[in-house]
Amino acid sequence: MPHSPEVAALLERSNRLGSDPRNTNYAGGNTSAKGSATDPVTGAGVELMWVKGSGGDLGTLTEPGLAVLRLDRLRALAQVYPGVDREDEMVPAFDYCLHGKGGAAPSIDTAMHGLVDAPHVDHLHPDSGIALACAADGEKLTAQCFGDTVAWVPWRRPGFQLGLDIAAIKQANPQAIGCILGGHGITAWGATSEECERNALHIIRTAEAFLTNNGRPEPFGPVLDGYLPLPPAERRSRAAALTPLIRSLASTDHPQVGHFTDTPEVLDFLARTEHPRLAALGTSCPDHFLRTKVRPLVLDLPPTTPLEQTTARLRELHTAYRAEYAAYYQRHATPHSPAMRGADPAIVLVPGVGMFSFGKDKQTARVAGEFYLNAINVMHGAEALSTYRPIEESEKFRIEYWELEEAKLRRMPTPKPLATRIALVTGAGSGIGKAIAHRLVAEGACVVIADLNTDNAKAVAEELGGPDKAVAVTVDVTDEQQITAAFEQALLAFGGIDLVVNNAGISLSKPLLQTTAADWDLQHRIMARGSFLVSREAARVMTQQALGGDIIYIASKNAVFAGPNNIAYSATKADQAHQVRLLAAELGEHGIRVNGINPDGVVRGSGIFAAGWGAQRAAVYGIEETELGEYYAQRTLLKREVLPEHVANAVYALTAGDLTHTTGLHIPVDAGVAAAFLR
Known part of the structure; x- marks a missing residue:
């Protein structure tokens, strides 16, 4: 909770101003308020200034984003100011003006707020104000637009001297409510938070109206022949x-x-x-x-x-x-x-x-x-x-x-291991795919959540942070057109593709004599054919980008282990496993690494197991479905259940940068199944 009425009013004003793009751009501008507080050491009153700190955004500003400074010390800096050629030396001096721990780091505009003699100050970057500020005759236009109520400040780089300039101009123009900063933006002030906000909005809206009422039509000139937008x-x-x-x-x-x-x-x-x-x-x-x-x-x-x-x-x-x-x-x-x-x-x-x-x-x-x-x-x-x-x-x-x-x-913090990497994960709406998507985003990647179930895909994208982190696409991996469309959406969302995880699949558990041709074809269309189509499209994009890339197949220990009543599933997993080897051999010259992961019995959170596969496998082994995870664990060397997160860990290990010289590999994630050891 804010510690004072001044802070509460400042945050409310900042959030209102910052939420409207007509007023300022993202992370642009800063606001401040001055007021009294009690010095925790002496118990005496002290004059403070709260101002948006470096790197914050007005629309989402909260109290931790404010820098808190003592006004007496801040204004005393003017007495030791060494001149414009050395004004950068004043920025570290702000640290000696902080009150207590001081909150956020003070920004370069701190001097503007502290030196201007007004309880409340708003510095903003509205398009309308900058249009006047960047016009060849901006000073004359400012006078035409506002009369003497808004002053003109010639261009000066943000810093201590600009704060002194604005303070002097305000003192020389007591009737002014603010100023246009040449080549930069606007600054407004007021005796109260409400008056300051009102003055800032008056400058912005008056400039907008002035542009509308006095501007000539088509300032960018006539249309160039042949340059109209495509449909x-x-x-x-x-x-x-x-x-x-x-x-x-x-x-x-x-x-x-x-x-x-x-x-x-x-x-x-x-x-x-x-x-x-x-x-x-x-x-x-x-x-x-x-x-x-x-x-x-x-x-x-x-x-x-x-x-x-x-x-x-x-x-x-x-x-x-x-x-x-x-x-x-x-x-x-x-x-x-x-x-x-x-x-x-x-x-x-x-x-x-x-x-x-x-x-x-x-x-x-x-x-x-x-x-x-x-x-x-x-x-x-x-x-x-x-x-x-x-x-x-x-x-x-x-x-x-x-x-x-x-x-x-x-x-700025050190980038995460997968920063700048763009991933597409099929079957990411649940189970293993969802866990992989979570791990990739946590490590800095942007992720396309590709799934046949639109609602599941959207839910995962939302829980991962929305469109700056993840986007959902609906795709049936058996459909070439849908795959092409999914990659197009990925390209437009994030600019490219660096990492593809072939995870989509189903599983039909039947004895040989009960497995129909339709069962076989469905199993192979989704996994063998589907992963081939996805990998082909991924390779097309990655070779055009010429930035290398990773293709990961979520195969299975069944690709090398012969279990009962599982002919269609295990055969298609073997197909995927060999695709890894074939594509690794073909795509290596483009810097594209292709690797596989062989999990075993990932029951918890699995869409496949929940859709009937679990019940079928439990029946084969003569146990209750609820006991299946523990059953799989007990047949392993480590006696541990394999979870979706363990598969996600293997994807991270293959793609985070430590295995740069590894391709064509299959990593078992099965807690140790001796019969599935790679040979």
């Missing part, structure tokens, strides 16, 4: 066809997860004559280009261009992009600059198709795309009123390769 189904099919290559290009320096969007705003921008000029200018707001890089890669071909020609051109453009980015780094780097982090694009724009965005995980990739959509809106507003003029390239570099940004990156 929806064709558009998404084209996107899926391009995704493996585009992700491969974007992952040249570091593996990336992808996101695809084809919103009307993106498609309209890419259909217009001015999009090449504007895209080349890059984004402006620091929050934008830190996530999107200074400019995107833009395909310069219409969407109906033959696919082979399109892919060849993308490769050429990627080579040029990397050279241009390296030159950008060399133009502005100093001996003290951090090393270049990577020269691949974070945003790839394909006219008529949409936008591909990339990051270290799905959320980062999705947010990068959202930020470029913000940038499109900003360009639209600035061009409607004036000319879009982002901050200078040298200033962008100063922020992108700011030592403070580098320090923030160093503070």
Whole structure:
């Protein structure tokens, strides 16, 4: 629970502002409140400031996300400020202003909130405000829009000096309720939390109305001949066809997860004559280009261009992009600059198709795309009123390769072993497949939950954290079209496929003379044929990506052990086991490893056993079905029951990076069945 009314009001205001994308972007902006508290040491009153800490998001901000500082000490920093050339030294000084444990780490904007003489301050990144901030004559437009109630602050990199600038401008303009920060965003203030929020919203909504009422139509120019969007189904099919290559290009320096969007705003921008000029200018707001890089890669071909020609051109453009980015780094780097982090694009724009965005995980990739959509809106507003003029390239570099940004990156946790890896698990709606999906997500992977049972697949995806972690697809592995569609959904959801687990299956337990041809065909269609079809599609995608990959078969100890009354099931498991060897031999040249796992008697949580297989096997052994798990355990060398989680552990062992030189292997997960030892 919040410790004071000021904190409660601040959190409520922050969450309201942050929940509306018209007000600010994800993790963008910060809010603050000042108030009194009791010093726990002296018992005397102390003036404090609560401000959103580094890396937080206003829409989901809670009290632990606030930095808490003593105002007297924070404001005293102005007396020792060494000047703009050394303003970065002030950031570690914030730590000496913290009250108690201080809460979250103070952000670079802390000075703005502390030095501005107002009890409540909101700093936000609304598209409408940034459109004015990034217009060539933004200062004049701001005066036209607001009169003297909103001041203009020329561009300055976020930091201590910007806080001093805003404080001075507020003092010189007592009638002002806030300001437009050139090339950046807006700041508003108020005597109460309600007044501050009201002022912030007034600036945002007034700017929106000003753009609407005064902007010229079609600021991006007329439609380019041949650049209209493809029809929806064709558009998404084209996107899926391009995704493996585009992700491969974007992952040249570091593996990336992808996101695809084809919103009307993106498609309209890419259909217009001015999009090449504007895209080349890059984004402006620091929050934008830190996530999107200074400019995107833009395909310069219409969407109906033959696919082979399109892919060849993308490769050429990627080579040029990397050279241009390296030159950008060399133009502005100093001996003290951090090393270049990577020269691949974070945003790839394909006219008529949409936008591909990339990051270290799905959320980062999705947010990068959202930020470029913000940038499109900003360009639209600035061009409607004036000319879009982002901050200078040298200033962008100063922020992108700011030592403070580098320090923030160093503070980030070590990536999990399967970070950036995208998995598709068949039969993942229950049992072994569900356990595998849980383990893969826990280790950092994004997972496609593929299952014949749509409700089960959706339930698993939801419990794993939703679309930034897992998505559900309905697929019958005997149907080639459904498999193709499932992979297309995976590509559009996460940008690619790195790891496939063939787990879907059924089991029919019958003696030879009671096994019909239909039983045999069904068993083989689902498991032998199904895993072949899934692996074939996986290999197609993985070879296009050229990033290697893993294909795992969940086979069975029955692949090598001859048990009674099990001809159809055991024969198809033997088929799968040999597929492992055959595909390992064929796909190794592409860096694709193929391995298998041979479980035994996974009863608990198993959809197969619950669907009748358990009762059938129990009848064969002359025991109660409830005793089956213990029965299987007692016939093993270790006398332990095999659970779905144990199979998931083996999948992790094969794919997490320690067995990089292993392919064509079958790992027994059977607690020790001597008759099933591999020979």
